[in-house]
Amino acid sequence: MNISSPSSNSQDFELNLASIIDCLTVLITFLLASASFISIGILDAGVAAAGVEASSVKPPPVNVAIEIKKDKSFRVKVTGKESRTVTVDGNKEQLQKELQAIKGRWSSLNAVTVLADSDIEYQDVVQTMEAARKVLPAVLLGGF
Amino acid sequence: MRPSFLKKKPVQNEEMSLQITSMADIFIIILVFLLKSYSTGAINLTPAKGMLIPEANAAGAAVEALKLEVSETAIQIEGQPIANLEQFRFKANDLQGNGTSKALTAALEKERKRQLLIAKSNSEVKVDPKIIVVADKRAPYSTVKAVLASAAVNSYTDFKLAVIKGD
Numbered sequence: 169m170n171i172s173s174p175s176s177n178s179q180d181f182e183l184n185l186a187s188i189i190d191c192l193t194v195l196i197t198f199l200l201a202s203a204s205f206i207s208i209g210i211l212d213a214g215v216a217a218a219g220v221e222a223s224s225v226k227p228p229p230v231n232v233a234i235e236i237k238k239d240k241s242f243r244v245k246v247t248g249k250e251s252r253t254v255t256v257d258g259n260k261e262q263l264q265k266e267l268q269a270i271k272g273r274w275s276s277l278n279a280v281t282v283l284a285d286s287d288i289e290y291q292d293v294v295q296t297m298e299a300a301r302k303v304l305p306a307v308l309l310g311g312f
Numbered sequence: 313m314r315p316s317f318l319k320k321k322p323v324q325n326e327e328m329s330l331q332i333t334s335m336a337d338i339f340i341i342i343l344v345f346l347l348k349s350y351s352t353g354a355i356n357l358t359p360a361k362g363m364l365i366p367e368a369n370a371a372g373a374a375v376e377a378l379k380l381e382v383s384e385t386a387i388q389i390e391g392q393p394i395a396n397l398e399q400f401r402f403k404a405n406d407l408q409g410n411g412t413s414k415a416l417t418a419a420l421e422k423e424r425k426r427q428l429l430i431a432k433s434n435s436e437v438k439v440d441p442k443i444i445v446v447a448d449k450r451a452p453y454s455t456v457k458a459v460l461a462s463a464a465v466n467s468y469t470d471f472k473l474a475v476i477k478g479d
Contacts (some may be wrong), residue, residue, distance in 0.1 A: 185404065192339040199346035208357050209370030210444070211473040215464045216313045236453075284453040289436070292448035293456070294475060295364040312411050312461040 190242050211297060214308040232270055234263070234309065235282040236296055246270060259297040267303040279306035336359055357474060359446055367450035368475040369471070370379040373471055376425060377442035382451050382459055387416055394419040400451045412462040420466040 230248035237243060240258040244266050250273070256262045271277055280300045284293050297307045326373040359365060360383045381388040395415035396407055406413050424439075431437045443463050447456055460471060 174421070176425060180359040181384045189332055189336055189339060192336065192343055196339060196342055196346065199343070199350060203346060207477040208365070209368065209477040210374060211368055211370045211475050213473055215460065215469045215471065270461050282361050286452060286454035286457075288352075288453045289455055290447050290451045290453065291366040293453055294368050294449070294473065295387050298368045298370075309457075309460060 176255075181261055186190055209303075210305070211294065211308040213297065214306065215310075228274070228279065230270070230277060231281070232267070232273050232277065232304070233281040234296060234300060236282070236288050236292060238287060239287045240292060242290070242296070243272075250274070260295065263296070264299055264303055267300060278304055279308060281308045281310040283309075283311040316317065357444075357446060358391075359383075360386075363446075364449045365474060367474050367478045369478045370473075370475050375442055375444070377444050377472060378468070379444045379446060380459065380463065382445070382447035382455060384402060384448060384450075387413070387459065389419055389423065397455065400448065400455050402455060407458065410461065410465070411458055412465055413458050416455060416459065416462040420462055420468065424466045424468075439467070441468055441469070441470040442471045442472055444474055446474040 230249070230250050231245050233245045233247070235243040235245065242256040242258070242263050244254045244256060244263070246252050246254075250270075254266055256266055267280065280303075282293060282297055282300060284296075293309075297309075301307050357379065360381065361381050379390055381391075382400075383397070384400055385397055386393045386399060395413055396403065398478075402413050406415055408414055408417070424445075427437075427439050431439050445456075445459065445463075447459070463471070
């Protein structure tokens with residue numbers, strides 16, 4: 169830093185930016201080298217199968233399963249105290265509305281099982297899970 | 313008339329100072345942008361070349377667990393190839409009656425035994441049911457199902473599906 173002579177008491181001084189630029193260049197190079205421009209997230213999923221130990225939690229009054237069919241339509245199957253099956257075309261908002269209606273009737277319900285035909289792509293399963301999670305937070309994968 | 317090129321050039325000042333204030337401004341903006349987009353999550357994933365991870369708005373917390381990757385040609389555990397796939401599908405001789413894969417079940421069993429051995433000698437280590445599944449979005453559900461079934465029979469029941477955050 170070049171500061172003018174203290175005897176003059178001048179407020180004018182020139183900041184030497186060269187060393188700051190050096191630091192910034194090193195930092196930017198490091199960040200560019202280590203940066204990941206895609207952000208990976210985690211989608212939680214359980215398995216709809218028998219566990220090692222019996223659960224002490226009270227089972228829900230109804231079980232809800234979403235089946236993804238070959239034509240990408242959804243079949244929402246409710247079993248237990250209520251028994252009904254509804255077919256929804258590939259519209260995810262319609263599926264959410266259907267799940268909200270079930271949740272409205274059974275407030276203690278918070279889990280849904282997602283099943284799919286063998287040829288259904290993983291992307292469709294993930295998107296269906298994502299849509300279902302907005303209404304029922306616990307999503308289980310089934311069919312095996 | 314004398315040609316112009318013979319004119320005496322003006323004396324240039326030897327002390328040339330570079331104006332780097334604007335450059336410092338640009339560098340600071342780049343630095344702020346990079347620091348903002350710098351992700352410090354616990355997940356360290358390096359998917360195989362050509363792999364397409366599905367997109368979703370996932371809010372799950374980053375975890376550290378066994379990584380299982382499903383690509384077009386192979387199944388990998390922690391980067392080690394375990395079973396070969398043909399167009400995302402298991403070979404018929406690799407599939408068992410209960411829908412699991414022979415090779416994958418054996419590899420996961422080995423991993424589980426290793427975890428149990430560590431947990432036995434170190435009380436602070438617990439057997440972890442978590443498994444991170446990194447699958448290609450084009451993979452059919454039959455393959456994903458076989459992978460999940462192979463994991464479930466070895467007590468890996470807490471699936472963490474790796475997705476690319478949509479937003």
